[in-house]
Amino acid sequence: MVASEVRALFAVASRPEIVSLAGGMPDVSALPMDAVAQTMSELVLQRGPVALQYGGAQGDPGLRERICGVMAMEGIDASPDNVVVTVGSQQALDLVARIFLDPADVVLTEAPTYVTALNVFAAHQAQVVHVPMDDDGLDPQALSETLTRLAAAGRTVKMLYTVPTFQNPAGVTLAGERRGLVVQACRRAGVLVVEDNPYGLLGFDGEPMRALRADAPDDVVYLGSFPKTLAPGLRVGWALAPPAVKDRLVLAAESAMLSHSVFAQLAVDRYLATQPWPEQLKVFRELYRERRDAMLSALAAEMPEDASWTRPAGGFFVWLRLPEGIDTRAMLPRAMLPRAVAARVAYVPGRGFYADGQGRNELRLSYCFPSPARITQGVAPRRDPAPGAGTAGDVRPRPGRPG
């Protein structure tokens, strides 16, 4: 890891003057803190000696059983024996990479993909090859062609890493009719599917999508987590894997951390057991739906005709594509740091979500944290310069305006 200009700019995003549409932080203030406190208190008073002790590397058996209940909401029929509890799903991904990837192996991902997954693959010296995606998610035809091309080139493709539902960063969802095709293409090529699903229960319309893992238990390693549906500070995620893979994951987890925080695991387990968590999910969905609507309305009102963006049906993110020739990274300081204006905005430039330099004219907007009014303020061009600010001009990413 090295210091980077973009990361330094995000240090400024914490200032109240800036509307941050950059981070992917869930709004935990929507949690009933009194209920959380009560849960924690009871846990310590009733099970302190267990909660504060070491635990097993696979994770607490009771929590693993409860996790199976959570996954059942997305059509997954799983045994707690095949679940490994991890520090967020990020650690699960790192463990999967650790046991599967050798240097120069190929990992297929969507284009764009989750930036921190790219960091994991880079750390394991794997090469990422992107597969095109449209509004219905990964293109199965392009996936098959990519697999054929790489096989012909003698490359070893180890896995497809996909966030099929309300994807980070693009907000798109792999269409139901494509799901089987994606898994089949990978099965034919002997490629493992790693399904990362942190947002699956945060859909705004109808029932949760059926997970890839639900219909392909032998082909898919499923990564789940509670940060977006409960609290990221507890850092509880998991992997569901076929038994042989699970055994290796447990060994890798043991060498990585001995055991996960038992306290955090039991806190999640108890919260889910004693609190109306499904109702809490509804609260989160409504909160994020309202913010998604604010962002889409603002984009529709403010963006020029030659800009395009995704319309997420859940999750946290909108992906915005501006005309060719615009460099969203070069524009970021202009958006964040103009002086004496009412609204300054932070976003994440697109290039970081690709391994191959694409995404210059693209950017990720998060609607998960700011209020709808702040989102509108952040997306809208600046029309309200403060007294004395003069005619500094519009700083929003718009075509035809260098910088």
Place this chain on the structure above:
Amino acid sequence: MTDLDRVLVLAGGISPEREVSLRSGRRLQEALVRIGVDAEVRDADADLIDALTDDAPAVVFPVLHGVSGEDGTVREVLDLLGVPYVGATPDACRVAFDKPTAKAAVAAAGLSTPASVTLPKEAFHDLGAGQLIARIVQRLGLAVVVKPRAGGSAFGVSYVAAAADLPAALMTCVGYHDWALIERAVTGVEVAVGVIDTADGPVALPAVEIMPASGVYDYAARYTAGETRFVVPARLDPRAAAAAADAALTAHRVLGLRDLSRTDLIVDHAGTVWYLETNIAPGLTETSTWPMGLAGAGLDFAVACRDLAAHAMTRAGR
């Protein structure tokens, strides 16, 4: 020594150098506290004037970098409030912060500075970028360094070896400033020379030689531990070392600076010292060169900074 009451370290701000400034501020505050000075650190935000009015510190030590911090804005406000501070006056800041103005000032005093062209982004838009870029390359040759007219930490700075890469470099640059300074690249030993005012006048600290592993002293090389090797004192022959020290002192004097400054220079293979720019609020982080120069001179960072603060109080008649 004046009894030094509360020192307020101003750090953060809303420039891209916020993170660097916060690191500098925390390090300075901890160093002062360690030697018994009552020091706190706070951001420069909308509550600053109230805070300075309601509970005025004995002296402010600004370590704000970039716009507001180094362009004289905050110091002008401190002057308005009658709060003493460490460092240059607003007038001097305005000159030093503007790289082409500073270059012209030191050149008039006899220093060498690389040939350069300074243009606003509108010029490329209104007058035809292609023609303009061709003329710039014709005048300066290649390689060139493209940098924002003002600002630090190498934000928006690009080293350009091929004319085809100039448009992208300009685009990166104007993200940070409406004007670009395009400067002929000079090859040689890159050094930073700190200056500190003492009772006997300004003193140049030993030159710090900068050797980025990547070859380019960009943001990552500056602030990632281990990415750049520093050698103190720089491996210069005695004549070049003396010329570098003299250049830093000349810049400090000509630009009207006080208390502390850091001048960035390149010493080429012929021994010529080339002036690049001067910082009036140099970074004070673990990987910053001004504190390295202090250490190279055998001076204690905390003591030197305390003395600067005490001197600022005395200067204000307190």
